[in-house]
Amino acid sequence: MQRVVVITPAERVVTLDQAKQHLRVDGNDDDALIGAFIDAATGHIDGPDGWLGRAIGEQTLEAGLDGFIYDPIALPYPPVLEIINIVYDDTAGVERVLDPANYEIRDGVIGTAWGKSWSSTRACRGHSRSVRITYQAGYVTVPAPIIVAILLMVGDMYRNRETAGSGVMSKVPMSVSADALLQPFRVYT
Numbered sequence: 001m002q003r004v005v006v007i008t009p010a011e012r013v014v015t016l017d018q019a020k021q022h023l024r025v026d027g028n029d030d031d032a033l034i035g036a037f038i039d040a041a042t043g044h045i046d047g048p049d050g051w052l053g054r055a056i057g058e059q060t061l062e063a064g065l066d067g068f069i070y071d072p073i074a075l076p077y078p079p080v081l082e083i084i085n086i087v088y089d090d091t092a093g094v095e096r097v098l099d100p101a102n103y104e105i106r107d108g109v110i111g112t113a114w115g116k117s118w119s120s121t122r123a124c125r126g127h128s129r130s131v132r133i134t135y136q137a138g139y140v141t142v143p144a145p146i147i148v149a150i151l152l153m154v155g156d157m158y159r160n161r162e163t164a165g166s167g168v169m170s171k172v173p174m175s176v177s178a179d180a181l182l183q184p185f186r187v188y189t
Contacts, residue, residue, distance in 0.1 A: 003064045004048045004076055007134060010057025013046075013142045014038050014150045022151040023158055034158065041153035044174075045146075045182060047077060051174075053187030054078050055137035056146055064129035068118030072111035073133070078187065080108035081136040089122040089130040145181040152178040 019034050020026075043049070046056040055061065055077045063075055068088070083105055086098040102116045110133070112118060121130040139146075152175055174182075 002076055003129065005062050005064070006047055006059060007062050008060035010042075010046065010055070010059040010138055012038060013042060013057040013139075014147055014154070018147075019151060019154050023155060030158075034154065037154045037157040038150065040157065041150045044153070045150070052182060052185055053189060054185060056139060056142055058136060058138040058140065060084065061135055061137050063133045063135070065131040065133070067121040067123070067130050071118065072109045075108050075110065075133065075135060075137075076187075076189070077137050078108045079137060079139060080105070081138065081140070083110065084134040084136065086110075087132045087134070088119060091120050091122055093122050143185065146185060149178040149181040152181075 016031060016035055016038070019038055020031075023034065025034065042056065045052045046054075047059060048061070050056075053076070058081065061077060065073070083100075083103075086103065088096055088098060090096050096119070098119065102113055102119075103110050104113050105111075124130065156175055156178075
Protein backbone atom coordinates (compact mmCIF):
# COMPACT_ATOMS: atom_id res chain seq x y z
CA MET A 1 0.00 0.00 0.00
CA GLN A 2 1.36 3.43 -0.93
CA ARG A 3 0.95 6.42 1.31
CA VAL A 4 1.80 9.72 -0.33
CA VAL A 5 2.71 13.00 1.33
CA VAL A 6 3.43 16.38 -0.22
CA ILE A 7 7.02 17.46 0.43
CA THR A 8 6.95 20.68 -1.62
CA PRO A 9 3.52 21.95 -2.67
CA ALA A 10 2.85 23.37 -6.11
CA GLU A 11 2.78 27.06 -6.83
CA ARG A 12 -0.61 28.43 -7.84
CA VAL A 13 -1.52 27.31 -11.34
CA VAL A 14 -4.11 30.10 -11.66
CA THR A 15 -2.83 33.57 -10.86
CA LEU A 16 -4.74 36.23 -8.98
CA ASP A 17 -4.71 38.37 -12.13
CA GLN A 18 -6.23 35.55 -14.21
CA ALA A 19 -8.99 35.03 -11.64
CA LYS A 20 -9.73 38.76 -11.36
CA GLN A 21 -9.95 39.04 -15.15
CA HIS A 22 -12.33 36.04 -15.22
CA LEU A 23 -14.43 37.58 -12.44
CA ARG A 24 -14.29 41.06 -14.03
CA VAL A 25 -12.93 42.53 -10.79
CA ASP A 26 -10.86 45.71 -11.12
CA GLY A 27 -10.11 46.68 -7.52
CA ASN A 28 -7.92 45.05 -4.89
CA ASP A 29 -10.46 44.86 -2.05
CA ASP A 30 -11.22 41.17 -2.61
CA ASP A 31 -7.68 39.98 -3.45
CA ALA A 32 -7.29 37.90 -0.28
CA LEU A 33 -10.75 36.35 -0.73
CA ILE A 34 -10.14 35.55 -4.42
CA GLY A 35 -6.75 34.07 -3.53
CA ALA A 36 -8.43 31.85 -0.93
CA PHE A 37 -10.96 30.71 -3.54
CA ILE A 38 -8.14 29.86 -5.97
CA ASP A 39 -6.42 27.83 -3.27
CA ALA A 40 -9.66 26.08 -2.27
CA ALA A 41 -10.59 25.18 -5.86
CA THR A 42 -7.09 23.95 -6.66
CA GLY A 43 -6.81 22.05 -3.37
CA HIS A 44 -10.12 20.35 -4.07
CA ILE A 45 -8.80 18.72 -7.25
CA ASP A 46 -4.97 18.61 -6.89
CA GLY A 47 -2.55 16.06 -5.42
CA PRO A 48 -3.00 13.33 -2.83
CA ASP A 49 -6.13 14.88 -1.32
CA GLY A 50 -7.63 15.98 -4.63
CA TRP A 51 -10.63 14.74 -6.54
CA LEU A 52 -8.69 14.33 -9.81
CA GLY A 53 -6.24 11.76 -8.42
CA ARG A 54 -3.33 13.53 -10.10
CA ALA A 55 -0.83 16.30 -9.53
CA ILE A 56 -1.66 19.52 -11.36
CA GLY A 57 1.12 21.99 -10.61
CA GLU A 58 4.74 20.86 -10.30
CA GLN A 59 5.25 19.50 -6.79
CA THR A 60 7.46 17.12 -4.85
CA LEU A 61 5.72 14.02 -3.48
CA GLU A 62 6.93 11.12 -1.37
CA ALA A 63 5.32 7.71 -1.78
CA GLY A 64 5.88 5.32 1.11
CA LEU A 65 5.67 1.56 0.70
CA ASP A 66 5.92 -1.35 3.10
CA GLY A 67 8.82 -2.72 1.05
CA PHE A 68 9.79 -3.56 -2.50
CA ILE A 69 6.77 -5.83 -2.77
CA TYR A 70 5.61 -4.69 -6.20
CA ASP A 71 7.42 -4.91 -9.51
CA PRO A 72 6.77 -2.67 -11.24
CA ILE A 73 5.85 0.13 -8.84
CA ALA A 74 3.21 2.47 -10.28
CA LEU A 75 3.57 5.91 -8.78
CA PRO A 76 0.31 7.66 -7.94
CA TYR A 77 -0.66 11.23 -8.87
CA PRO A 78 0.67 11.52 -12.42
CA PRO A 79 2.21 12.94 -14.46
CA VAL A 80 5.58 11.90 -13.00
CA LEU A 81 8.34 14.25 -14.11
CA GLU A 82 11.38 12.69 -12.43
CA ILE A 83 12.51 10.46 -9.59
CA ILE A 84 14.53 12.43 -7.05
CA ASN A 85 15.58 9.40 -5.01
CA ILE A 86 14.51 6.09 -3.59
CA VAL A 87 15.42 5.54 0.04
CA TYR A 88 14.85 2.29 1.93
CA ASP A 89 15.55 0.76 5.33
CA ASP A 90 17.68 -2.36 4.88
CA THR A 91 17.12 -5.52 6.93
CA ALA A 92 19.17 -4.03 9.79
CA GLY A 93 17.07 -0.86 9.77
CA VAL A 94 19.82 1.29 8.23
CA GLU A 95 18.59 3.92 5.79
CA ARG A 96 20.09 3.50 2.31
CA VAL A 97 19.70 5.26 -1.03
CA LEU A 98 18.94 2.91 -3.92
CA ASP A 99 21.44 3.23 -6.77
CA PRO A 100 19.61 4.64 -9.85
CA ALA A 101 21.39 1.98 -11.94
CA ASN A 102 19.17 -0.62 -10.19
CA TYR A 103 15.89 0.73 -11.55
CA GLU A 104 14.34 2.35 -14.59
CA ILE A 105 11.23 4.43 -15.06
CA ARG A 106 8.76 4.50 -17.93
CA ASP A 107 5.53 6.47 -17.93
CA GLY A 108 5.53 6.88 -14.15
CA VAL A 109 6.19 3.21 -13.46
CA ILE A 110 9.39 2.09 -11.77
CA GLY A 111 10.79 -1.37 -12.48
CA THR A 112 14.04 -3.13 -11.76
CA ALA A 113 16.75 -2.61 -14.35
CA TRP A 114 17.70 -5.56 -16.54
CA GLY A 115 19.50 -8.18 -14.42
CA LYS A 116 18.85 -6.33 -11.14
CA SER A 117 16.52 -7.07 -8.25
CA TRP A 118 15.06 -5.03 -5.45
CA SER A 119 17.00 -4.78 -2.22
CA SER A 120 15.71 -6.51 0.91
CA THR A 121 14.01 -4.22 3.39
CA ARG A 122 13.24 -4.28 7.07
CA ALA A 123 10.10 -6.21 7.91
CA CYS A 124 7.63 -4.60 10.30
CA ARG A 125 4.14 -5.32 11.44
CA GLY A 126 1.64 -2.90 10.05
CA HIS A 127 2.55 0.00 7.82
CA SER A 128 6.31 0.53 7.87
CA ARG A 129 7.12 2.96 5.03
CA SER A 130 10.40 1.09 4.72
CA VAL A 131 10.67 2.36 1.12
CA ARG A 132 10.26 6.06 0.34
CA ILE A 133 10.21 7.31 -3.23
CA THR A 134 10.61 11.05 -3.63
CA TYR A 135 9.54 12.36 -7.01
CA GLN A 136 8.48 15.42 -8.97
CA ALA A 137 4.96 15.30 -10.34
CA GLY A 138 2.60 17.67 -12.10
CA TYR A 139 2.32 19.44 -15.40
CA VAL A 140 5.05 21.72 -16.71
CA THR A 141 2.26 23.44 -18.65
CA VAL A 142 -1.14 22.88 -17.06
CA PRO A 143 -3.76 21.91 -19.68
CA ALA A 144 -6.23 24.69 -20.51
CA PRO A 145 -9.33 22.67 -19.47
CA ILE A 146 -7.95 22.36 -15.92
CA ILE A 147 -7.22 26.11 -15.74
CA VAL A 148 -10.72 26.92 -17.03
CA ALA A 149 -12.31 24.49 -14.55
CA ILE A 150 -10.47 26.15 -11.65
CA LEU A 151 -11.61 29.57 -12.89
CA LEU A 152 -15.21 28.32 -13.09
CA MET A 153 -14.98 26.99 -9.54
CA VAL A 154 -13.50 30.31 -8.32
CA GLY A 155 -16.34 32.15 -10.08
CA ASP A 156 -18.95 29.93 -8.45
CA MET A 157 -17.46 30.49 -4.98
CA TYR A 158 -17.10 34.25 -5.53
CA ARG A 159 -20.69 34.69 -6.68
CA ASN A 160 -22.26 32.19 -4.28
CA ARG A 161 -20.41 32.72 -1.02
CA GLU A 162 -22.99 30.93 1.10
CA THR A 163 -23.34 27.63 -0.77
CA ALA A 164 -23.78 25.45 2.31
CA GLY A 165 -27.13 25.13 3.91
CA SER A 166 -27.56 24.06 7.51
CA GLY A 167 -25.06 21.51 8.74
CA VAL A 168 -21.54 20.79 7.52
CA MET A 169 -20.52 21.03 3.87
CA SER A 170 -18.95 17.69 2.92
CA LYS A 171 -17.56 18.62 -0.51
CA VAL A 172 -16.92 21.61 -2.72
CA PRO A 173 -19.80 22.02 -5.17
CA MET A 174 -18.60 21.71 -8.77
CA SER A 175 -20.56 22.93 -11.76
CA VAL A 176 -21.46 20.57 -14.58
CA SER A 177 -19.10 22.54 -16.85
CA ALA A 178 -16.12 22.24 -14.48
CA ASP A 179 -16.85 18.54 -13.97
CA ALA A 180 -17.04 17.96 -17.75
CA LEU A 181 -13.74 19.80 -18.31
CA LEU A 182 -11.98 17.77 -15.61
CA GLN A 183 -13.38 14.28 -16.35
CA PRO A 184 -10.82 13.42 -19.09
CA PHE A 185 -8.01 14.09 -16.59
CA ARG A 186 -9.47 12.16 -13.64
CA VAL A 187 -7.55 9.10 -12.46
CA TYR A 188 -9.76 6.33 -11.11
CA THR A 189 -8.19 3.83 -8.73
